[in-house]
Amino acid sequence: MIIRFLLLFLFLLSSGVVSRRALADEKNFEEFWEKTVVTVEVTRKQYDYLQPWSRRVDQLQKMGTIIDGHEILTTADHLANRTLIRLQKGRGRWFQGEVTWIDYHANLATITCRDEKFWEGTEKAEIAKVAPRRGTLQLVRWRSGILEFRNVEVNRLVVKRGKLTFVDLPHLELDSDMQGIGWAEAIVQDDKLIALATAKDDQTISSVPCSFIRGCLADRKNEPYQGLGYFSFVWQTAENPDTLAYLGQEGEPHGVVVIEVQTNKVSSPVRPRDIILEIDGFSIDVQGDYKDPDYGNLLLENLANRTKRAGETVKIKIVRDGKEMTVDYVVPKAEYTVEMVPLAVNDREPEYYLMGGFLFQPLTVPYLQSWGADWNRKAPFRLAYATREEATKEKPSYVVLSTVLPDPFNIGYQDSRYLLVDKLNGKTIHTLQDLIAGRQDAQDGFHLLEFKEGDSLRRVVLDASETDAATQRILQRYGIEKDRVLSSPSATASNKLARD
Amino acid sequence: MFKRLTGSFILILALRAGFGASPERSVIQISNFSQQPVWDAPWRFESVRRSSGTGFVIKGKRIITNAHVISWARQLLVHKFQDPHPYLAHVVYAGHDCDLALVEPEDPKFFEGLEPLEIGELPQVRSTVVTYGYPAGGEQISYTRGVVSRIELQSYSHIGNRAYLAGQTDAAINPGNSGGPVIQDDKVVGVAFQGIPGLENAGFFITTTIIKHFLEDIGDGKYDGFPQAGLRLVALQNPAYRRDLKLPDNDLGARIDHIFDVPTSEELLRIDDVLLKVGPYDIGSDGTILYEGNRVFLGAAFSDIQSGEKVPLKLWRDGKESDLSLPVYTYTKDKAEGNQYDILPRYYIYGGLVFVPLSRDYLRTLGSGWGDPANAPLTYELFYRKHESPETARQEPIVLASVLSHAVNANFGVRAHALVDRINGVRIDKLDDVIRAFAQDTGKEQHLLQFQPDHTLEALDKKAAEEASAEILKTYGVAKDRRL
Numbered sequence: 013m014i015i016r017f018l019l020l021f022l023f024l025l026s027s028g029v030v031s032r033r034a035l036a037d038e039k040n041f042e043e044f045w046e047k048t049v050v051t052v053e054v055t056r057k058q059y060d061y062l063q064p065w066s067r068r069v070d071q072l073q074k075m076g077t078i079i080d081g082h083e084i085l086t087t088a089d090h091l092a093n094r095t096l097i098r099l100q101k102g103r104g105r106w107f108q109g110e111v112t113w114i115d116y117h118a119n120l121a122t123i124t125c126r127d128e129k130f131w132e133g134t135e136k137a138e139i140a141k142v143a144p145r146r147g148t149l150q151l152v153r154w155r156s157g158i159l160e161f162r163n164v165e166v167n168r169l170v171v172k173r174g175k176l177t178f179v180d181l182p183h184l185e186l187d188s189d190m191q192g193i194g195w196a197e198a199i200v201q202d203d204k205l206i207a208l209a210t211a212k213d214d215q216t217i218s219s220v221p222c223s224f225i226r227g228c229l230a231d232r233k234n235e236p237y238q239g240l241g242y243f244s245f246v247w248q249t250a251e252n253p254d255t256l257a258y259l260g261q262e263g264e265p266h267g268v269v270v271i272e273v274q275t276n277k278v279s280s281p282v283r284p285r286d287i288i289l290e291i292d293g294f295s296i297d298v299q300g301d302y303k304d305p306d307y308g309n310l311l312l313e314n315l316a317n318r319t320k321r322a323g324e325t326v327k328i329k330i331v332r333d334g335k336e337m338t339v340d341y342v343v344p345k346a347e348y349t350v351e352m353v354p355l356a357v358n359d360r361e362p363e364y365y366l367m368g369g370f371l372f373q374p375l376t377v378p379y380l381q382s383w384g385a386d387w388n389r390k391a392p393f394r395l396a397y398a399t400r401e402e403a404t405k406e407k408p409s410y411v412v413l414s415t416v417l418p419d420p421f422n423i424g425y426q427d428s429r430y431l432l433v434d435k436l437n438g439k440t441i442h443t444l445q446d447l448i449a450g451r452q453d454a455q456d457g458f459h460l461l462e463f464k465e466g467d468s469l470r471r472v473v474l475d476a477s478e479t480d481a482a483t484q485r486i487l488q489r490y491g492i493e494k495d496r497v498l499s500s501p502s503a504t505a506s507n508k509l510a511r512d
Numbered sequence: 513m514f515k516r517l518t519g520s521f522i523l524i525l526a527l528r529a530g531f532g533a534s535p536e537r538s539v540i541q542i543s544n545f546s547q548q549p550v551w552d553a554p555w556r557f558e559s560v561r562r563s564s565g566t567g568f569v570i571k572g573k574r575i576i577t578n579a580h581v582i583s584w585a586r587q588l589l590v591h592k593f594q595d596p597h598p599y600l601a602h603v604v605y606a607g608h609d610c611d612l613a614l615v616e617p618e619d620p621k622f623f624e625g626l627e628p629l630e631i632g633e634l635p636q637v638r639s640t641v642v643t644y645g646y647p648a649g650g651e652q653i654s655y656t657r658g659v660v661s662r663i664e665l666q667s668y669s670h671i672g673n674r675a676y677l678a679g680q681t682d683a684a685i686n687p688g689n690s691g692g693p694v695i696q697d698d699k700v701v702g703v704a705f706q707g708i709p710g711l712e713n714a715g716f717f718i719t720t721t722i723i724k725h726f727l728e729d730i731g732d733g734k735y736d737g738f739p740q741a742g743l744r745l746v747a748l749q750n751p752a753y754r755r756d757l758k759l760p761d762n763d764l765g766a767r768i769d770h771i772f773d774v775p776t777s778e779e780l781l782r783i784d785d786v787l788l789k790v791g792p793y794d795i796g797s798d799g800t801i802l803y804e805g806n807r808v809f810l811g812a813a814f815s816d817i818q819s820g821e822k823v824p825l826k827l828w829r830d831g832k833e834s835d836l837s838l839p840v841y842t843y844t845k846d847k848a849e850g851n852q853y854d855i856l857p858r859y860y861i862y863g864g865l866v867f868v869p870l871s872r873d874y875l876r877t878l879g880s881g882w883g884d885p886a887n888a889p890l891t892y893e894l895f896y897r898k899h900e901s902p903e904t905a906r907q908e909p910i911v912l913a914s915v916l917s918h919a920v921n922a923n924f925g926v927r928a929h930a931l932v933d934r935i936n937g938v939r940i941d942k943l944d945d946v947i948r949a950f951a952q953d954t955g956k957e958q959h960l961l962q963f964q965p966d967h968t969l970e971a972l973d974k975k976a977a978e979e980a981s982a983e984i985l986k987t988y989g990v991a992k993d994r995r996l
Contacts (some may be wrong), residue, residue, distance in 0.1 A: 246966065252923040254971035258958040271967040284967065388885045396885075397892050400965065424749030458756045465899045470744070470769045471783070475752035 041202070045152045046102060046159050047135040049198050051122060052076040052086055054300055055096040061379040062414065064362035064371075065492050069095065074195040075153050076123060078136045079207050084109070084123040085139075086177060087196040087208050087220065088116045092358035101134065104158045114456055115238045116358050117177035117346045118228045119220055139229070140222040141172040141206040143169060143184050143304045149206055151217070153189065153197040164188040164199065173313035175210050178355055179242040179346045180313035183210075183361040193217050223306060229323050238321035241343030244315060245282045246272035249317070250298040257369055260334025261287055268300045268330065270311070274402060278344035282328060289336070290329035315408060316343050352410065353377055365444040366495045368474050368482045369417040370425075370446055370461070372433065375410040392430040394466055409442050412456045413463065417490055421482035432464040444498055451476075455481065535598040535695055536653050538569040538604060538629050540692065541646040542577055543598070544798050545960070546584040552877040552913040552928075553880030554857035554868060555990045560586060566645035567615060568700065570966065572627040575615040578725070579606045582613045583853045587740030590617055592626070593653060605730045609737045610855045611670040611705050611718065612726045618856070631720055631727075632699030634804045635660045643704050643715070644671045644681045645692030658683025658715075668714055669706050672872060674851035677812045678705075685715025691942030698950040704896065721815055739840035742774030745810060747799045750952065754797075756787060758831035764788055766799040766810060766826060773902075776839045781827075781961040788833065789826035790815060792922040804833060814840065827904065848872065849894060855938045860994045861944050864916035864984045865924070865961075867946045870894050871908040877880040878929065886929075889965045893931055910962065920980040924970050930963040943996060 013323040038189075052074050060066045076084035076099065084099065090349040095108035107130040114121035126129070144166055147317050151162045174181040184207045186199065191212075199207040199219050207219035231238055246424035247268040250256050256265045267289040273280045282288070289295065292315045298443030301309040304318070320326055322345035329338045348354040354376045357363075362379070365372045373379055375398055383391040388399070398410055418426045433441045437460055451459065454476035461472040533739040542565045550556040565581030567590070573589060582588060582603050589598040606613040617623075619856050635641060642657045658681040666678035678842035681694065685704045694702035694717045702717030729736055748754060748767040759765060762817045771777050783960045788794070790813040817823050822837040857874075858868045868874055870890060873937040890911065898905035910932045915921050932940045935949035936959055950959060958971035985993055 192689055228755065248925065248968055252925050252970055254923065254958045254973050255925075255960075255969055258956060258960050258971040259969075268967055271969055285969065305867065373686075393888070397888050397896075400888060419750075422750065424753070456756070458752060465770070466896060467745060467899065473750065473753040473756045475755070478752070 016290060020456065025345075032390075042159065042161065044135050044203055045161070045198070045200060047172075048078050048137045049152050049154065049159070050076045050078065050084060051100040051154045052084065052196070053096075053098040053100065054090055054094055055060045055098075057089065057093040057095060059093070059362045059378075061362050061373070061376075061382045062218065063495070064364040064373060064497065065188065067361075072195075072373050075208075076196050077196075077198045077208070078134050079122075079139060080136050082124055082131055083112060084122055084125075085205070085208065085225070086123060086319070087210055088114050088119045088121045089194075089196070089210060091121055091358075092116065092356070097123055099123065099130060100154075101130070102154070102159070111399070113232055114399050115228060115237075115239060116356060117174065117175050117179055118181070119174055120208075120225060121122075126465055137198070137200070137205040138393070139226055139260050140206050142223055143221040144170065144201065145208050145307060147312075150184065150199055150200050151186075151188065151193070151209065152195050161190065162190055162241065164190075164217060167216060169307040169310070171314045172218075173395070175218070176356060177240070177346060178351060179239075179240055180311060181317065182224050182307070182310070183222055184219045186217040187215055188212075188217050188221060189215060190217075197511070207263075227319075234321070238323050238345070240318060240346045241316045241322035241324070242346050243316050243341075244270060244274040244278050244280050244344050245270045246274075247288060247300060247312075249300055250287065253297040256287065257288055259285055259331065261331050262334075265298050268298065270330075272402075273465075274350070275404070279352075281339035282330065288312070288328060289331060290327075292318070292320070292326045292328075297470055311357055320446075324373075347372070347499070348410075350403065352401045352408070353399040360499045361497045363444055363497050363499060364414075365447055365494065366417070366483060366486065367447070367451070369419045369422040369486045370472075370474075371414045371417065372411050372444060373414045374444065375412045375432070379412070379414075393431055394432065398432070407442070411441050411444060411447060416487050419482055419489070421475070421478055421485075425469075428472070431469065432466075434464045435460070435462040436460070442498070447453065448496075448498075451479075519954055522672060528725060529889075532774075535568075535629055535693065535698065536644055537593045538568045538626050539593060539644040539653060539692060540569065540575050540577075541565075542567050542575070542581055542587050542601075543591070543655075544582055544587040544854075545587040545589075547586050548584045550877070551873040552868065553866065554859040554995060555992070564648075564688050565690040565794050566644060566647075566688065566704070568644070568691075568693045569623065569626050569628050570631065570727075573600070573616070573620065573623045573628075574604065575617070576703065576727075577586060577613055577615055578670070578718075579608045579611045579613040579853070580705075580883060581691045582615060582790065583608070583670075588614065588615060590622065590971065592622070594959065599709075605726075605735045606854065607726045607729070607735050607737060608851075609668070609671050609674050610676060610722050611668050612703065612723060612724055614730070622658055623862070629693055629695075629698045630639075631723055632696065632701045634695075634698050634721060634806075636702040637662055637806065641681055641687060641694045641695050641696045642994035643689060643717075645685075645689035645704060647686035649686070649688075649689035650949055654689075655684070656683040657715075658804050661714065663719065663808065664704075665809045665811055669956070671850045673846060674738070675809075675811065676722050676815055677808060678722075679717045679718060679719050679736060680714055683714040683715060684713075685717070690717070698767065716945060721812075725782070725815055737842040739817055739819040740772075740774065740814060740843035741767050741814055741823070741838060742772035742777045742843060743781065745774070745787060745799055747797060749797045757784060757828065759786055759828055764794060765797055766795050768934070770899075772843075773845060774841075774843060776841070780836060782829065786828035788828055789824075790814070792809050792825055805977045858943055858995050859913075860943055861916065861981075861985065861990060861995070862950050862993070863959075864921045864971050864979060865919045865972070866913045867910050867914065867943065868913045869943055870911045870931065874913065890929065890931060893964075906939075906941045910940050910943055910946055912961075915950075916984050916990075918980055918984045918987070920973060920976040924972060926961075926963055926968055926970050930968070931965070932961065933964045933967070934962040936960055947994070 057070045058392045076086040079085045098106040099109040106123045112122045112124050151164045167185040193212040197209040207221045209219045211218045267287040270286045304310045325340045329432045380387045382393045388396050413431045415429045437453035439450040459474040547557045556852045567575040567577030588601040590601045599622045601615045601617045604614040604616045661680040665675045667675045689704045692704045693700045702718045706716050737749045745766045746769045770786045782789045793813045819842040822839050825836045912930045914928045938949035
């Protein structure tokens with residue numbers, strides 16, 4: 013048995029060497045990637061959230077890497093609200109593509125092409141199992157019809173907030189002085205895909221590493237697609253021995269202290285003041301790291317998705333009131349709607365409801381991004397502050413009065429804007445649907461609209477009998493097609509595709 | 513050369529034609545050697561700063577100037593017109609809400625040969641005024657002429673959270689002019705006090721209505737300040753809202769949208785009461801009154817009244833008119849939201865942890881703007897929470913301002929700018945609670961502190977902290993562990 017194991021080991025080792033040699037000597041490294049990396053052209057709708065009925069179309073190009081199964085792997089970034097996908101091999105003609113799977117939280121997507129001619133002469137890349145922890149890799153991209161290869165140095169693998177999600181995910185960081193990186197460029201070693209580039213900050217490229225990609229693609233085969241999970245508890249490092257002593261831990265300090273547990277839409281067996289000692293069998297140190305077999309010290313958040321997926325159970329060993337115990341933690345699914353102010357609204361028109369010139373919209377990060385990339389400084393303070401609030405069952409989301417389109421009906425209110433809606437006719441408002449329902453409860457022919465108490469206007473009264481006529485007049489005057497766009501989160505394209 | 517002389521000639525002539533007397537003799541230059549406290553290390557002071565402003569002599573042998581000219585003074589010197597001798601002076605009254613102060617020279621001889629300037633009435637818009645003062649750019653008195661551009665309510669930036677009547681003029685008002693008289697027909701019609709950055713040819717002066725209120729206020733030997741009714745009044749121009757309130761469509765009335773925690777207003781007034789008249793002034797549906805020929809926000813009417821007096825109101829409630837007499841008082845509950853003066857900041861230090869009340873002055877020490885994401889939780893706590901959820905608001909939110917590093921607190925993870933939620937389970941509503949919470953016996957060897965908004969927990973060894981306290985204070989040069 014030992015001999016057989018050793019033989020197998022030697023075989024694997026030698027096959028790796030052969031593979032590298034084969035690529036270098038026979039197939040030619042550059043030729044291989046020329047047939048593997050393609051240009052993806054995305055045409056997509058862009059919305060002006062301050063005028064949500066207004067839209068424009070823009071076009072951009074990014075990279076894709078052909079993988080097994082006649083599919084092209086790319087990042088999910090910039091694919092939201094797409095209307096057309098086209099693919100180009102080298103300098104050749106464009107083919108129409110189609111997204112077959114997308115997970116915005118993971119920032120990954122696959123695209124296929126129904127035209128068989130596209131696949132002629134292509135090669136497919138194998139996705140490496142583990143990203144190297146040091147050394148030089150190659151970044152591959154098409155630029156002005158020329159395939160570029162540039163060396164990038166592996167810096168580290170780190171767990172940090174994903175580009176399109178609130179979930180902390182593994183990122184392979186690479187050092188490079190190249191500009192304009194972050195368009196799903198392939199990071200490769202020999203004939204293996206190591207990562208897809210997602211962003212560049214100063215001299216550091218962030219990329220989605222192969223091991224994470226493999227996990228997501230494996231999950232894709234599940235029915236239903238589970239998606240990424242996250243830990244719904246907030247912890248702090250336990251570098252203060254006095255704090256651990258207070259909470260009843262004896263001996264050498266380790267683990268982290270739970271300080272907050274999200275309770276709005278998920279239940280958690282973990283409670284504030286628990287000390288987390290182990291997750292999924294991995295010991296947690298006082299900094300919140302575990303020793304990953306592939307990558308060394310990584311933030312514990314990675315254990316929500318390392319081998320698990322949303323809905324699966326992770327065993328967590330804790331100290332509670334001085335006693336050690338193990339709890340079964342069901343990893344909740346990462347969904348934008350978990351947050352009070354959703355980080356993204358993908359593949360949906362912006363929702364709004366126009367009532368007598370009052371434009372109501374859900375408060376979302378895309379809405380706040382109307383104030384630019386620096387929105388958390390430039391947007392109205394109270395709206396930006398809402399992103400710090402935790403959603404609760406009683407207060408799951410906000411509706412904002414975005415503006416008032418002037419009309420004789422709303423005279424005196426025209427300067428009201430960026431106010432968080434509290435009640436309509438006495439009913440608390442969390443969604444646009446609440447507003448529409450609240451309209452039924454007009455008192456003595458008047459709507460009473462109340463805003464969250466702050467430093468500006470609190471109450472507005474509208475004539476209920478004139479509201480619809482005013483809305484119609486305003487729609488016509490301002491050239492707006494409809495008074496509302498409402499969509500159900502369950503009808504998103506991403507979810508549909510994820511189930512396919 | 514000829515043109516320049518001609519120009520000067522006309523200016524001198526005009527000045528002589530305008531003023532029979534020589535007001536400049538009664539205009540005083542004030543030098544303030546001030547030292548402000550450090551709000552996040554309140555036992556320390558900033559380095560001494562010299563600033564210069566203007567004042568003028570009024571009857572009663574006193575000098576009136578801006579409060580911001582004399583604030584945090586360690587030494588005040590007053591200089592007479594073309595007199596090289598500096599005179600020591602001290603502050604008699606400071607009205608920081610209205611940015612006015614009275615200064616008295618130590619030497620009564622100072623006033624020899626000086627005639628007090630008379631306080632006049634509110635000037636007419638478009639009328640000509642001349643400002644007198646000692647602005648930057650030279651040592652001698654400076655005169656600038658302009659017209660009164662408009663008169664309306666302006667935010668008074670010295671206090672930061674009050675608005676009163678102010679005049680705007682295109683006469684140049686520059687740093688150093690502050691506290692100087694704005695003169696028309698030999699009488700003072702305003703005190704120059706502030707500008708708006710980026711706004712050209714616009715300086716602002718405190719109107720005589722505010723000056724007279726200040727002088728009347730101190731008549732009893734103490735300054736109370738301007739009363740506040742604690743109302744948010746908004747325009748009432750929407751026909752539906754007016755119909756809902758059964759109010760005639762006559763362009764009169766402003767609606768009470770919110771009542772702040774002012775007991776008399778909370779008792780006597782209601783949300784959706786409509787104010788039709790304040791004192792002698794009818795209130796327009798846009799929330800303004802006609803105040804001595806100027807259309808200004810109705811808040812100006814409350815400036816006529818002293819704290820403790822009653823303001824007659826005519827209001828519309830339940831579909832009919834009624835009369836009410838509303839007592840109004842100085843409101844101090846929001847003092848932390850404004851800039852604070854005269855009283856040194858409070859603090860308490862335990863085990864090297866420095867606790868201070870959250871205030872606008874403290875927020876300023878954080879450097880970047882209040883909207884900065886890093887400061888947002890404290891900004892929300894100070895300015896928004898009490899309005900949005902008064903049940904969770906604290907009387908005096910306390911911040912861990914800094915940690916005076918020492919072995920006992922070296923592992924304490926929270927180092928600064930954190931709102932203190934609880935200590936040893938005691939909710940911290942004010943600075944006294946911090947002292948009480950540390951003093952209580954919990955049966956544990958550690959104190960447990962909880963911070964907002966992230967619920968961070970940090971413990972501190974009790975015995976070690978108490979033993980180290982004196983040494984920490986000594987190391988950091990702190991004379992006392994508290995100023996309460």
